[in-house]
Amino acid sequence: xxxxxxxxxxxxxxxxxxxxxxxxDGVVHEHPSNAVYIRIAVILGVITAVxxxxxxxERLGINPIALGSSLIILSALKFGLVAxxxxxxxxxxxxxxxxxxxxxxxxxxALIAVLAMFRAF
Amino acid sequence: xxxxxxxDHPMDTSTGIDNRKLFMWLFLASDCFFFGSFIATYMLYRNxxxxxxxxKEIFDIPFTSVTSFILLMSSLTMVLALSALQRGQLRQSRxxxxxxxxxxxxxxxxxxFEFTEFYHKGLGYSTNLFASSFYTLTGFHGAHVGVGxxxxxxxxxxxxxxxxxxxxxxxxxLAGLYWHFVDVVWIAIFTLVYLLP
Numbered sequence: 001x002x003x004x005x006x007x008x009x010x011x012x013x014x015x016x017x018x019x020x021x022x023x024x025d026g027v028v029h030e031h032p033s034n035a036v037y038i039r040i041a042v043i044l045g046v047i048t049a050v051x052x053x054x055x056x057x058e059r060l061g062i063n064p065i066a067l068g069s070s071l072i073i074l075s076a077l078k079f080g081l082v083a084x085x086x087x088x089x090x091x092x093x094x095x096x097x098x099x100x101x102x103x104x105x106x107x108x109x110a111l112i113a114v115l116a117m118f119r120a121f
Numbered sequence: 122x123x124x125x126x127x128x129d130h131p132m133d134t135s136t137g138i139d140n141r142k143l144f145m146w147l148f149l150a151s152d153c154f155f156f157g158s159f160i161a162t163y164m165l166y167r168n169x170x171x172x173x174x175x176x177k178e179i180f181d182i183p184f185t186s187v188t189s190f191i192l193l194m195s196s197l198t199m200v201l202a203l204s205a206l207q208r209g210q211l212r213q214s215r216x217x218x219x220x221x222x223x224x225x226x227x228x229x230x231x232x233x234f235e236f237t238e239f240y241h242k243g244l245g246y247s248t249n250l251f252a253s254s255f256y257t258l259t260g261f262h263g264a265h266v267g268v269g270x271x272x273x274x275x276x277x278x279x280x281x282x283x284x285x286x287x288x289x290x291x292x293x294x295l296a297g298l299y300w301h302f303v304d305v306v307w308i309a310i311f312t313l314v315y316l317l318p
Contacts, residue, residue, distance in 0.1 A: 034201060037200050040197075041193070041196075041197040045190065048193065052182065052183075052316075055182060055316045058318050067318055071312050071316050072317075075309060078305075078308045079305050082196055082304055082308065083301070085200075086297075088294075093138060095138065095146075096142070096146045099143075099146045103150025103151065103153040106154070107153040107154050108157070110158070110161070111164075114161040114165065118165050
């Protein structure tokens with residue numbers, strides 16, 4: 001009986017905490033407004049258009065290494081914008097950024113190691 | 122009681138973070154390796170096919186650009202769905218969730234169309250090294266999108282039935298993280314697979 005009462009008390013306390021901190025990390029977050037999200041989406045669309053334009057520039061005989069580097073930089077920019085604003089990494093607890101960026105860096109290191117091992121470049 | 126306390130009180134953890142959100146980020150970090158290995162395999166094999174069709178002969182960049190744009194915009198509708206739910210606008214949240222699911226389904230439809238076109242042009246799964254690595258990478262990404270669409274439709278149903286309220290926005294946020302991850306993976310695939318010279 002005492003256990004049940006204690007469990008109920010915990011549940012109501014939890015509900016109150018979740019109402020106050022809906023993001024689940026005990027911090028009140030200031031998320032961007034819808035206007036900011038729309039602005040980010042427009043920027044993403046423009047970057048995509050630039051990427052496609054760069055792809056067709058290859059036919060004009062532009063150095064493929066410069067072209068490839070530009071495409072990778074633009075892609076990384078898009079990746080970063082989605083992660084920072086849509087996934088809220090810019091506003092959330094830093095431990096999430098550490099996990100995600102850590103995973104990304106390890107993946108990039110493994111990818112480069114595999115490509116180097118098989119002399120892909 | 123101790124176990125119930127741990128489950129029901131997400132802030133009372135050693136990290137001070139809800140375990141569900143922490144797990145989702147760990148899952149996403151591990152999924153980076155999953156896709157990273159397929160991308161590495163593709164980049165290794167794409168120019169080593171002994172016979173065609175080769176990537177340059179078969180890719181339809183304008184078409185893939187449109188599908189990329191569709192998936193990119195689905196990330197916007199997803200974040201708008203979460204934003205609406207956090208403000209207690211359940212109807213708007215449902216509309217945005219459904220829009221996101223529809224955009225996801227459109228992306229999948231385009232992928233099925235693209236695969237069918239490639240097949241008719243002679244690119245079967247085992248035609249050459251490029252084909253095997255390309256279909257495996259983009260097919261697994263498509264499977265992730267399919268799972269995401271099912272999650273979105275489930276959330277739509279739950280909000281419609283009153284089982285999700287503004288206070289449960291973390292559930293939609295977790296689904297959103299998964300959806301945005303699928304989007305960022307496609308950002309990488311689009312550049313590395315389709316556009317890179």
